[in-house]
Amino acid sequence: MTDNAATINETQAQSRFNFGKAFRQYGTFIIFVLLLIVAQAQSDAFLTERNVMNVLRQMSGIGVMAIGMLFVILTRGIDLSVGSIAALGSVSAAILIQSYPLPVALVMAIGIGAACGLISGALIAFFRLPAFVITLAMMTAARGFALILSNGQPIMPGPSGAPLQAFGTSFSLGFPNPAVLMIGLFALAFLVLNYSRFGRLVKAIGSNEEAVRLSGISVPWYVLSVYVISGALAAVAGVLITSRSGVGSASVGAGNELDVIAAVVIGGASLMGGRGGVINTFIGVMILGVIGNIMNLAGVPGYHQQVYLGVIIVVAVLIQNGSTLFRR
Amino acid sequence: MTALIQLENITKTFAGVHALTDVDFDLMAGEVHALVGENGAGKSTLMRVLGGEMRPNAGRTLIEGEEIRLAGPTDAIRRGISVIHQEMALAPDLSVAENIFLGALPQGINWARLNERARILIERLGFDISPRAQVADLAVAHQQVVEIAKALSRDVKAIVFDEPTAVLASGDAERLLEIIKGLRAEGVGIVYISHRLDEIYKIADRITVMKDGQRVGTVTPASTPVEDLIRMMVGRPLSQLFGDKPDTTIGEEVLRIDDLTLPNGIRGVNLSIRRGEVVGLGGLVGSGRTEVARAIFGADRIASGTMTLNGRPYAPRSPRHAVKQGVGLVPEDRKSQGVVLDMEIRKNATMASTGPITRAGFFRPSAERGVVERLIQSLRIKLGSMNDPVSSLSGGNQQKVVLAKWFNADPDLIILDEPTRGVDVGAKTEIYSLIHQLASAGKAVIVISSEHAELFGLCDRVLVMGEGRLRGELQPHEFQEEKLLTLSMTGDRQSGTEGRA
Known part of the structure; x- marks a missing residue:
């Protein structure tokens, strides 16, 4: 009798494990689809073209930052400075546009973001300092720079900024331009992560840095690169946000680093490195956007929204990690 | 004389696959009973049954003649069975004494007494390690001594050593064998799992050979030459082990x-x-x-x-x-230095030389598959798919993936x-x-x-x-x-x- 019981336990454990594994692989999709169903049931206004475009436009900044964050997290790092670098990108773009041709100004603004990433990345990769602390420091410093440059005031780029705002508020291929740019960058990131040497090694480094090093690969350069990418993309996000509002501001992106990390984690990436994907991260961003949107449509007050968001993030991650929950 | 431990007709299946079939194993007090066999022969599974980590599907466990059902590892420890795994289960940031008494720490700790008790246990093993030292600072051999002291602190009747010398240098291994002889003399029953047959011949009183989840037989070292033992393990004589050196x-x-x-x-x-x-x-x-x-x-x-x-x-x-x-290096520690365990076999195999299979930094999938297929064939790596993670392979095949990496880098x-x-x-x-x-x-x-x-x-x-x-x-x-x-x-x-x- 006891033998039978043991056998049954074994089989159950087996089927449970597969159940969990499926969730780990497709959990993000499942959550997203469930969320869409709930959203549609909640409000007829949800699946209107206007509303969908709104969500896409709103999330474009977070989405672009999430791409950089994914690469950082894959190497087992973290970048807390993205929100502040976005502010620095926003402010410096608005200032530079006034004295340089638009493309030059934008490249310079993004270059400033990349330079911030270069500083953090060099300290993390070559001096082996903890990413959490270094990017925390950069978070404070970059925000400070943005405040100094803007003197704490919103900056109007003036007439030379008009084309930027025109870009940010119009459509291509039926989608808002910022969303098109975000989706384009996600597509590029997908190719890089899955088909390039760089993407493969970034993932491998997060999984087992020593094995990669002993395969004759210079690990620090790859670690440095992901922070540069993250910094540059954060500045791009800052410029995108500015293009929507038409104003450069040091308060852009405040607290965004946490939304970005939440999106990447909801997308199933592991903070222990080595695990995560571009499409899942995109869906993670969308989940975050749709949750906010549903609550807005349902008229949930702003303060309550934050509490619900916290709960929903936990639930999403619990489902994500179904396999570890069901184990044993 | 009743055996200290008797495992009778143990059968264990995983999802219908037999890991152990009808295995008998017994251990006397004051003997060293070696357990040998290829990886996957079922040695570790049998010891996990003995250590209470797994429940068998069928079979009886008797301790000192009394039939019992082990509820879990803690139950096994309480009954005097300690398993010392190859990967040591010590907390690196705690002190030696804290590790030894971990799980049995009193509410209020008298540090002086605790350290003294730890010192006595370590001295009994013939070592001089400060009970206050941090485990992370100790050499591997000394960490193992701490593990053994930990087992001794709990009035142990039987200790299972799972490949203890795999991580030790010869000199340290010798000292470990001395410790084991000492424990035997004190009446502790020892199960000794090792791939190193020379050690087994030095200390084992009896040897049980396992193959494919079954017991092939139990022999004494005196009556069994090493060639016979290997033939029992693999069905192949020793001289063939190293193969013929080709004319180079x-x-x-x-x-x-x-x-x-x-x-x-x-x-x-x-x-x-x-x-x-x-x-x-x-x-x-x-x-x-x-x-x-x-x-x-x-x-x-x-x-x-x-x-x-x-x-x-x-x-x-x-x-x-x-x-x-x-220059290429197949490092010492396969899992932490040789392979990226979670990554596909294919990607591990090409990691050291991506030039020929990439264009402008992007992989050419068909070229990569071709290269990996050739490597799998020439190294005879046994795998399901080249897209499975390396962790799905046996130790030997994992090592072949590391070799494949360097065969490819040439x-x-x-x-x-x-x-x-x-x-x-x-x-x-x-x-x-x-x-x-x-x-x-x-x-x-x-x-x-x-x-x-x-x-x-x-x-x-x-x-x-x-x-x-x-x-x-x-x-x-x-x-x-x-x-x-x-x-x-x-x-x-x-x-x-x-x-x-």
Whole structure:
């Protein structure tokens, strides 16, 4: 009798494990689809073209930052400075546009973001300092720079900024331009992560840095690169946000680093490195956007929204990690 | 006389697959009972049943004649059964004493008494380790002593050692065997799992051989020559283990080291190795073997001395630099240094040489598949799909993936550090033949191993290190364990001439 019981336990454990594994692989999709169903049931206004475009436009900044964050997290790092670098990108773009041709100004603004990433990345990769602390420091410093440059005031780029705002508020291929740019960058990131040497090694480094090093690969350069990418993309996000509002501001992106990390984690990436994907991260961003949107449509007050968001993030991650929950 | 522990007709299945079929095993008080067999033979599963970590599907467990059902590992420990796993279960940031009494710490701790009790336990094992020392600072051998002390602290009746010497140098392994003999004399029953048959012949009172989840038989070392034991394990005689050395032509010099000195105490090492040669690097762990290998591979800086590779000056600044110039390393610790466990076999196999299968930094999938297919065939890696993670493979096949990585990168000099550690006998033979293949293909091969039989069976000559110096060289007619150890420990040759390698 006891033998039978043991056998049954074994089989159950087996089927449970597969159940969990499926969730780990497709959990993000499942959550997203469930969320869409709930959203549609909640409000007829949800699946209107206007509303969908709104969500896409709103999330474009977070989405672009999430791409950089994914690469950082894959190497087992973290970048807390993205929100502040976005502010620095926003402010410096608005200032530079006034004295340089638009493309030059934008490249310079993004270059400033990349330079911030270069500083953090060099300290993390070559001096082996903890990413959490270094990017925390950069978070404070970059925000400070943005405040100094803007003197704490919103900056109007003036007439030379008009084309930027025109870009940010119009459509291509039926989608808002910022969303098109975000989706384009996600597509590029997908190719890089899955088909390039760089993407493969970034993932491998997060999984087992020593094995990669002993395969004759210079690990620090790859670690440095992901922070540069993250910094540059954060500045791009800052410029995108500015293009929507038409104003450069040091308060852009405040607290965004946490939304970005939440999106990447909801997308199933592991903070222990080595695990995560571009499409899942995109869906993670969308989940975050749709949750906010549903609550807005349902008229949930702003303060309550934050509490619900916290709960929903936990639930999403619990489902994500179904396999570890069901184990044993 | 009743046995201390009796396992009767143990059967264990995983999802319908039999891991153990009808296995009997018994252990007397005061005996060392060795358990041998290839990886996957079921030794570890049987010991997990004994340690309460797994419940068998059928069979009885008796402790001192009384039938019991173990509820879990804690229950087993309470009944006096301790399992010391290969991967040690110590908390690195805690002190020695804290580790020993972990799980049995009183609410209010009298540190002086606790440390004193820990000291007595360690002294009983013949060691002098401060109970206040942090475990992370201890050498592996001393960590193992802490594990044993931990078991002793709980009035242990039986201890299972799962490949305890795999991580130890010969000298430390000897001391461990002494400890085990001491425990036996005190009446503790010992189950000893090891791939090292020489050790088993030194200490085992009985040997049980397992194969494919079944017990092949139980024998005594005195009545069973090692050849017979191996035949029981693999169905193949010992002489075939290392295979025949193929005729290789020794070519020009690949690596030459003159008067190499390292900041970590390695002094005055000279060596030369030619194409087609398999050269062993022997000596105790800590004698400087791995340090020399790391210096050749550019993982550590050198203090002084010169190296030449293929006749050109060679001063590697990093592993990357070394690989570029044609050096490869199969590192000591497969799981933490050799492979990226979670990553696909395909990606691991091509990691060290992506040039030919990429264009502008992007992979050409069909080219990569072709390369990996050829590697899988020529190294005979047993796998489901090349897109499975490396973690899905057995130890031997994982090691073959590491070898595949270097077969693909095609270096002139390849260093193998403990290439068959934790690998079963069958896979060992295949790895030996791959090493011979490398040599016949004109590579220079350096093999580091703590298994002397392996060095002697595989190498054309063996360089012996001791205390950071190259002590000398053994030629095939001098391939004897005593000679190697004497040379390593004292620098003397019992017989023969003093020579420069």
